[in-house]
Amino acid sequence: xxxxxxxxxxxxxxxxxxxxxxxxxxxxxxxxxxxxxxxxxxxxxxxxxxxxxxxxxxxxxxxxxxxxxxxxxxxxxxxxxxxxxxxxxxxxxxxxxxxxxxxxxxxxxxxxxxxxxxxxxxxxxxxxxxxxxxxxxxxxxxxxxxxxxxxxxxxxxxxxxxxxxxxxxxxxxxxxxxxxxxxxxxxxxxxxxxxxxxxxxxxxxxxxxxxxxxxxxxxxxxxxxxxxxxxxxxxxxxxxxxxxxxxxxxxxxxxxxxxxxxxxxxxxxxxxxxxxxxxxxxxxxxxxxxxxxxxxxxxxxxxxxxxxxxxxxxxxxxxxxxxxxxxxxxxxxxxxxxxxxxxxxxxxxxxxxxxxxxxxxxxxxxxxxxxxxxxxxxxxxxxxxxxxxxxxxxxxxxxxxxxxxxxxxxxxxxxxxxxxxxxxxxxxxxxxxxxxxxxxxxxxxxxxxxxxxxxxxxxxxxxxxxxxxxxxxxxxxxxxxxxxxxxxxxxxxxxxxxxxxxxxxxxxxxxxxxxxxxxxxxxxxxxxxxxxxxxxxxxxxxxxxxxxxxxxxxxxxxxxxxxxxxxxxxxxxxxxxxxxxxxxxxxxxxxxxxxxxxxxxxxxxxxxxxxxxxxxxxxxxxxxxxxxxxxxxxxxxxxxxxxxxxxxxxxxxxxxxxxxxxxxxxxxx
Numbered sequence: 001x002x003x004x005x006x007x008x009x010x011x012x013x014x015x016x017x018x019x020x021x022x023x024x025x026x027x028x029x030x031x032x033x034x035x036x037x038x039x040x041x042x043x044x045x046x047x048x049x050x051x052x053x054x055x056x057x058x059x060x061x062x063x064x065x066x067x068x069x070x071x072x073x074x075x076x077x078x079x080x081x082x083x084x085x086x087x088x089x090x091x092x093x094x095x096x097x098x099x100x101x102x103x104x105x106x107x108x109x110x111x112x113x114x115x116x117x118x119x120x121x122x123x124x125x126x127x128x129x130x131x132x133x134x135x136x137x138x139x140x141x142x143x144x145x146x147x148x149x150x151x152x153x154x155x156x157x158x159x160x161x162x163x164x165x166x167x168x169x170x171x172x173x174x175x176x177x178x179x180x181x182x183x184x185x186x187x188x189x190x191x192x193x194x195x196x197x198x199x200x201x202x203x204x205x206x207x208x209x210x211x212x213x214x215x216x217x218x219x220x221x222x223x224x225x226x227x228x229x230x231x232x233x234x235x236x237x238x239x240x241x242x243x244x245x246x247x248x249x250x251x252x253x254x255x256x257x258x259x260x261x262x263x264x265x266x267x268x269x270x271x272x273x274x275x276x277x278x279x280x281x282x283x284x285x286x287x288x289x290x291x292x293x294x295x296x297x298x299x300x301x302x303x304x305x306x307x308x309x310x311x312x313x314x315x316x317x318x319x320x321x322x323x324x325x326x327x328x329x330x331x332x333x334x335x336x337x338x339x340x341x342x343x344x345x346x347x348x349x350x351x352x353x354x355x356x357x358x359x360x361x362x363x364x365x366x367x368x369x370x371x372x373x374x375x376x377x378x379x380x381x382x383x384x385x386x387x388x389x390x391x392x393x394x395x396x397x398x399x400x401x402x403x404x405x406x407x408x409x410x411x412x413x414x415x416x417x418x419x420x421x422x423x424x425x426x427x428x429x430x431x432x433x434x435x436x437x438x439x440x441x442x443x444x445x446x447x448x449x450x451x452x453x454x455x456x457x458x459x460x461x462x463x464x465x466x467x468x469x470x471x472x473x474x475x476x477x478x479x480x481x482x483x484x485x486x487x488x489x490x491x492x493x494x495x496x497x498x499x500x501x502x503x504x505x506x507x508x509x510x511x512x513x514x515x516x517x518x519x520x521x522x523x524x525x526x527x528x529x530x531x532x533x534x535x536x537x538x539x540x541x542x543x544x545x546x547x548x549x550x551x552x553x554x555x556x557x558x559x560x561x562x563x564x565x566x567x568x569x570x571x572x573x574x575x576x577x578x579x580x581x582x583x584x585x586x587x588x589x590x591x592x593x594x595x596x597x598x599x600x601x602x603x604x605x606x607x608x609x610x611x612x613x614x615x616x617x618x619x620x621x622x623x624x625x626x627x628x629x630x631x632x633x634x635x636x637x638x639x640x641x642x643x644x645x646x647x648x649x650x651x652x653x654x655x656x657x658x659x660x661x662x663x664x665x666x667x668x669x
Contacts, residue, residue, distance in 0.1 A: 083374055084295075086285075087375035088283070089314055092318040092322055093343045098432060099323065102274045111330070118323035121276065121319065122319055124283065125316055129286060131446075132286060134450055135450060145161040149449045157449075163499075165379075171284075174424070178195070178427065179369045180199075180367075181198050183344060203373065235346065235361060236317075248329070277485075285376075290304070322342075325349075329346065329349050377413060381409025385409060395512075437491045440479050454469065532621055535558050535561070536624045536626050537626070539565075539645075540563045546630050546665035563580070563584075563589045564592055566598075604652070607652075623658045628645075629662055
């Protein structure tokens with residue numbers, strides 16, 4: 001016991017019960033089910049704000065999960081499709097619009113090429129999906145292109161792939177969220193001015209859902225994903241029937257038909273390339289499944305590959321179907337008198353303006369787009385955790401929270417994406433130019449890595465797999481150049497960010513390596529025990545229970561104990577000395593005069609004097625500065641206490657052969 005403190009016997013620790021097994025053992029162990037088994041008496045109960053915060057956290061996030069429960073948090077293929085594919089599937093809501101935004105620059109007649117561009121992008125999607133199936137099967141530990149390039153090309157190339165992916169994941173959250181808000185404002189124009197607030201609030205809710213864990217997120221996000229798929233396929237079927245059977249096709253305005261003969265003059269190859277680059281955002285999110293293979297139920301690789309194939313098929317049908325309807329109904333985006341997205345206009349045409357099915361479809365689309373950000377909320381933190389495990393990111397990103405989610409990565413993604421939405425005023429079209437550049441760079445690096453993998457490993461059937469990845473690498477490399485060129489100068493921002501992130505990650509690794517070198521202990525050294533003298537110095541501000549407890553503790557760790565009282569008042573110092581000698585005999589009190597009313601500097605000067613007066617023929621002792629601290633009962637009171645102790649701590653940290661010991665005192669000690 002320290003300062004008369006009693007062991008914890010049946011006391012509450014916040015909202016948990018404490019049971020003592022061995023009061024003098026070394027640690028506590030919490031079962032995670034509301035009971036903490038105490039194996040020491042050194043912890044104190046959590047009360048006030050800390051307890052309230054814990055209660056709120058448990059209500060929002062659920063009970064903590066033990067590490068052994070991780071396998072129960074794995075995803076089935078149905079839930080994984082909702083979580084990891086929502087980004088790619090939802091891109092069908094805005095990819096068509098991006099194509100038409102570019103083609104309209106060539107005149108209304110150029111819109112007729114929208115379907116051909118969509119088909120070309122769908123073919124690219126098939127190639128990329130087949131290529132990434134090979135990644136899922138060859139690298140079941142996850143990490144996607146980062147793991148592939150690290151294994152086959154080394155550190156620097158893998159960091160380029162990781163940087164491109166991290167940027168793309170952040171952009172996915174921002175673009176999906178702003179696009180979702182646009183679906184809402186297309187149905188309810190009065191909310192247009194609140195789009196930034198709605199977007200940031202949506203990210204906050206998605207963050208809470210992901211902090212609850214993967215399985216919880218799957219339960220939350222599966223329903224909106226499948227509702228959108230059902231309503232979108234129904235819309236495509238009804239619209240296609242009207243066009244093909246009902247003859248509603250060819251409804252372009254008369255001026256479009258009149259310009260048909262001029263199409264070769266107005267639609268240049270460059271315009272088509274720009275439209276292709278704009279619509280290539282449909283492929284973003286394709287790599288997320290390869291990154292998150294460990295999140296699947298066993299057999300992980302096979303289930304991930306199957307889910308990836310299903311995602312590609314669904315996205316291809318949706319993308320071509322929506323573009324087919326938009327082109328044949330003569331639809332393009334509208335900015336005035338009120339903004340209307342292409343997909344909302346298609347839904348109006350098929351379901352009827354103001355009808356219940358129309359509003360339901362808009363609601364499902366908005367929900368899916370909000371939740372499409374969830375793909376990044378699963379893949380981004382997992383990639384950060386892998387990078388942190390390799391010492392390229394702060395190690396906090398590798399820690400799992402109470403619900404086995406990578407909490408720090410989830411929160412970091414939410415903050416950065418929210419800042420982007422605020423900076424770009426919630427406008428999807430302003431964010432799109434920054435999108436998809438990084439992902440095609442990543443696709444290319446990944447496929448190149450797989451080529452080297454097959455050439456080195458040469459398992460059964462490696463020639464066929466090599467051909468698949470070689471074709472995919474060639475195609476994605478060409479598209480990467482096209483997308484970068486077509487989106488210039490916005491793409492230049494991404495090309496600057498990628499090497500900047502690489503340099504940052506290399507710097508973090510150098511820092512960790514330097515720390516490891518400093519802390520390294522050779523295996524041939526034997527430490528027999530303490531061989532240096534110790535002395536304890538206790539800064540005091542008077543005689544009170546916190547000071548008495550600190551002095552009592554100091555006596556247990558050193559024989560040479562002295563208290564230091566800094567004051568500017570000689571009379572006060574003398575009164576303090578008389579009382580000290582009467583109540584704490586045996587512990588010398590050192591009075592340090594401070595005519596300029598400073599406290600920290602005179603105390604540090606006294607420590608310097610101690611060091612200087614130590615005999616030069618003896619090894620300098622370890623100085624333990626014991627800081628008495630009063631623990632306020634309420635969180636709002638904490639600003640009133642311990643400010644001097646904090647300043648002392650900041651001044652002492654890093655001082656040679658000096659350590660700091662905090663001795664907290666609570667009112668109930």
